[in-house]
Amino acid sequence: MDAQKVDMFIMANGKFFESHLVGQIRDRLLVLDDSKWSILNTMQFKDPTVSLIVSLLGGSLGIDRFLIGDTGLGVGKLLTCGGLGIWAIIDWFLIMGATREKNLEKLQMIFI
Amino acid sequence: MLQKRENLYLFLFIACIAGLGWLALNHAEDPEHGLTLCLFRAVTSLPCPSCGTTRSVWAVMHGDFFQALYYNPLGYIVLPIMLITPVWIIIDLLTKSQSLMLFYKRVESALRKRNLAAVLIGLILLNWVWNIYKYVW
Numbered sequence: 001m002d003a004q005k006v007d008m009f010i011m012a013n014g015k016f017f018e019s020h021l022v023g024q025i026r027d028r029l030l031v032l033d034d035s036k037w038s039i040l041n042t043m044q045f046k047d048p049t050v051s052l053i054v055s056l057l058g059g060s061l062g063i064d065r066f067l068i069g070d071t072g073l074g075v076g077k078l079l080t081c082g083g084l085g086i087w088a089i090i091d092w093f094l095i096m097g098a099t100r101e102k103n104l105e106k107l108q109m110i111f112i
Numbered sequence: 113m114l115q116k117r118e119n120l121y122l123f124l125f126i127a128c129i130a131g132l133g134w135l136a137l138n139h140a141e142d143p144e145h146g147l148t149l150c151l152f153r154a155v156t157s158l159p160c161p162s163c164g165t166t167r168s169v170w171a172v173m174h175g176d177f178f179q180a181l182y183y184n185p186l187g188y189i190v191l192p193i194m195l196i197t198p199v200w201i202i203i204d205l206l207t208k209s210q211s212l213m214l215f216y217k218r219v220e221s222a223l224r225k226r227n228l229a230a231v232l233i234g235l236i237l238l239n240w241v242w243n244i245y246k247y248v249w
Contacts, residue, residue, distance in 0.1 A: 059151075060150065060151040060152045060160060061152070061160060061161065071220045071223045071224055072216055072219065072220045072223075075223065076127065078161065078162060078236065079162050079165065079186055079189060079190050080131070080162060080165065080190070081149065081150035081151070081152065081153075081160050081162050081163055081165070082150070082151055082152070082160075083127070083130075084130075084134060084149040084150070085149040085150055085151040085154070086149065088151050089151070
């Protein structure tokens with residue numbers, strides 16, 4: 001794929017991924033076929049900041065985990081008052097990383 | 113993080129053991145006066161949809177099934193999960209199978225279906241309303 005296109009994608013979406021992985025993502029996108037460009041452009045990623053806000057407000061009901069697609073963990077949190085309140089607090093610190101991880105999983109679909 | 117079998121199993125195992133430990137901690141006491149760790153309740157002084165689950169599970173273990181239903185019906189969901197999951201994990205690890213992970217993924221994708229999710233959310237909300245009602249009156 002065109003270096004210019006890839007750089008444009010990185011600039012627009014770099015914040016949705018772990019910073020130390022952005023270089024690797026760029027390298028992999030560069031060797032990707034040009035036909036995937038339109039799919040890549042229409043991909044929607046979850047914003048880590050939004051999930052942090054949701055986690056602060058609705059974390060003890062597991063809404064943050066539902067939001068990023070971890071339905072199983074969301075149910076677990078919902079049924080236990082946010083893991084007795086402890087897991088809810090731990091998730092304030094983990095949820096942004098978890099969101100970026102989910103975004104990467106979604107992006108990896110394009111490489112298959 | 114939970115895509116790998118070992119990570120998922122470790123997490124579920126720790127969660128179940130923590131839950132059982134929590135029960136053991138509250139076992140001797142009168143459940144009405146146990147510790148409250150729920151963040152939602154600490155902040156708003158109203159119960160969350162699953163407040164009362166500890167009391168409910170406690171009541172089931174003492175054979176008080178109707179009282180358990182009154183405390184919180186979710187106890188009837190949490191207790192089997194908490195008891196079955198560790199056993200299932202151990203069996204899976206011994207037989208080198210991943211049936212629990214496949215089951216977990218299947219449940220997850222089933223819960224993402226819009227109709228089922230809507231019904232379950234409705235039930236949880238109803239339970240929440242009932243919970244607040246019980247708490248206020």
